[in-house]
Amino acid sequence: MRNIKLIIEFDGSDFCGWQRQPKGRTVQKVIETAIFKATGEEIMINGSSRTDAGVHAREMVANFITNSTIPGDKFREALNTRLPEDVSIIKSEEVEENFHARYSSKGKTYSYTIVNRYERLSLGHQYLYHYRYNLNIDEMKKACQYFMGSHDFRAFMSPGSSIKTTVRNIKELYIEQKGDRIKIFITADGFLYNMVRIIVGTLLKIGNGKLKAEEIEKIIIEGNRKRAGMCVPPNGLVLEKVFY
Amino acid sequence: MRNIKLIIEFDGSDFCGWQRQPKGRTVQKVIETAIFKATGEEIMINGSSRTDAGVHAREMVANFITNSTIPGDKFREALNTRLPEDVSIIKSEEVEENFHARYSSKGKTYSYTIVNRYERLSLGHQYLYHYRYNLNIDEMKKACQYFMGSHDFRAFMSPGSSIKTTVRNIKELYIEQKGDRIKIFITADGFLYNMVRIIVGTLLKIGNGKLKAEEIEKIIIEGNRKRAGMCVPPNGLVLEKVFY
Numbered sequence: 001m002r003n004i005k006l007i008i009e010f011d012g013s014d015f016c017g018w019q020r021q022p023k024g025r026t027v028q029k030v031i032e033t034a035i036f037k038a039t040g041e042e043i044m045i046n047g048s049s050r051t052d053a054g055v056h057a058r059e060m061v062a063n064f065i066t067n068s069t070i071p072g073d074k075f076r077e078a079l080n081t082r083l084p085e086d087v088s089i090i091k092s093e094e095v096e097e098n099f100h101a102r103y104s105s106k107g108k109t110y111s112y113t114i115v116n117r118y119e120r121l122s123l124g125h126q127y128l129y130h131y132r133y134n135l136n137i138d139e140m141k142k143a144c145q146y147f148m149g150s151h152d153f154r155a156f157m158s159p160g161s162s163i164k165t166t167v168r169n170i171k172e173l174y175i176e177q178k179g180d181r182i183k184i185f186i187t188a189d190g191f192l193y194n195m196v197r198i199i200v201g202t203l204l205k206i207g208n209g210k211l212k213a214e215e216i217e218k219i220i221i222e223g224n225r226k227r228a229g230m231c232v233p234p235n236g237l238v239l240e241k242v243f244y
Numbered sequence: 245m246r247n248i249k250l251i252i253e254f255d256g257s258d259f260c261g262w263q264r265q266p267k268g269r270t271v272q273k274v275i276e277t278a279i280f281k282a283t284g285e286e287i288m289i290n291g292s293s294r295t296d297a298g299v300h301a302r303e304m305v306a307n308f309i310t311n312s313t314i315p316g317d318k319f320r321e322a323l324n325t326r327l328p329e330d331v332s333i334i335k336s337e338e339v340e341e342n343f344h345a346r347y348s349s350k351g352k353t354y355s356y357t358i359v360n361r362y363e364r365l366s367l368g369h370q371y372l373y374h375y376r377y378n379l380n381i382d383e384m385k386k387a388c389q390y391f392m393g394s395h396d397f398r399a400f401m402s403p404g405s406s407i408k409t410t411v412r413n414i415k416e417l418y419i420e421q422k423g424d425r426i427k428i429f430i431t432a433d434g435f436l437y438n439m440v441r442i443i444v445g446t447l448l449k450i451g452n453g454k455l456k457a458e459e460i461e462k463i464i465i466e467g468n469r470k471r472a473g474m475c476v477p478p479n480g481l482v483l484e485k486v487f488y
Binding site: 085122126 | 324332367
């Protein structure tokens, strides 16, 4: 019995998200099928995150227990030759028995990319969120500081998950702008359901003047979902990295 | 009778190219359908280029003659509301009677983007060509000068089009590198069938050491398609701009 860790890149455009489900094409299922083809074993893999439909990953992490004799680093090619073009194993390795992609995780970084222009967007629309109205980027940058640190982020969560605590620690949140592209990076010890997409929606609400940067503090304290911004679409979101 | 010029952005991933054909979804057909919905007119539009399946455009140009009373600049929104997400009208305007998107064109710029890394690529695979082997970028940059200017480029053409001359004038050809991304820009007065993709394939043949930069001169003179590089896949190719 060996424990294999995978680093996975995928294009979420044509997936119903990560998690295996009765109907619909999911990343988990596609990888489990490739493992079955390579080893003959019907295995459940543990993913670090259950990304939603349309969300992408540059470095998703997963692990699985196998009886196969394939060396840890050879799983990469063994699976890649059996995977569709939109899922790639970037790295595979044997890890210690108690490593678990989800429970061992110490944090994650996501990015969210917005194209801010008046004209409609088609090129790259599966990776970008088109925002048509003017944005005050300086105000958005100013707002980032209010999210930093350990807070109860229940105002920035969609319902639908059962969790013990809504406290999370945001370690990094910053905005990069290049031409009409606005890229937001966020790192935390963990994320609530839709937390990144609601924080981005809240930053947009600040950028277009409907909310002031200073109000973030109050929204966090009050924990009122309605005062925060919308949950932006999944396509701009990329799971960049998982930390252990 | 008015002549309307459109600037069009499209994601070629789900299209069988630009040109209308009996079967298959094409950009031309989708726009003509939108025009029909907006004006009730069954119109043929003239595209500046007949891009292949999988090729994208940031600024494709087209024109059409209409009896409609929609103001030139209002066609943008009139069509955008009737177009699928992967085609967008960036600009529309009324132009003089004799403007023709194809015949009036004085030149075009294309870009081609390569990701040069060992690991397989999934994220953005519809816009990027994955090249696994080491590339000598300096040698590729050196090779660019040999393509510049007016030459008979029949060695860099796929068969299948009827044209009067295979002489074209390359006005600009340069390579930008950022991390593992290599972006090639090429501007010419016109392009032969698959010319950009074969020039990029030839630059890769130089980058991996199978051809010397100086040999380009001889390949052009001899006009031997077999000595040039492969025709790289369409997905890395973007029609950037058309000049008038």
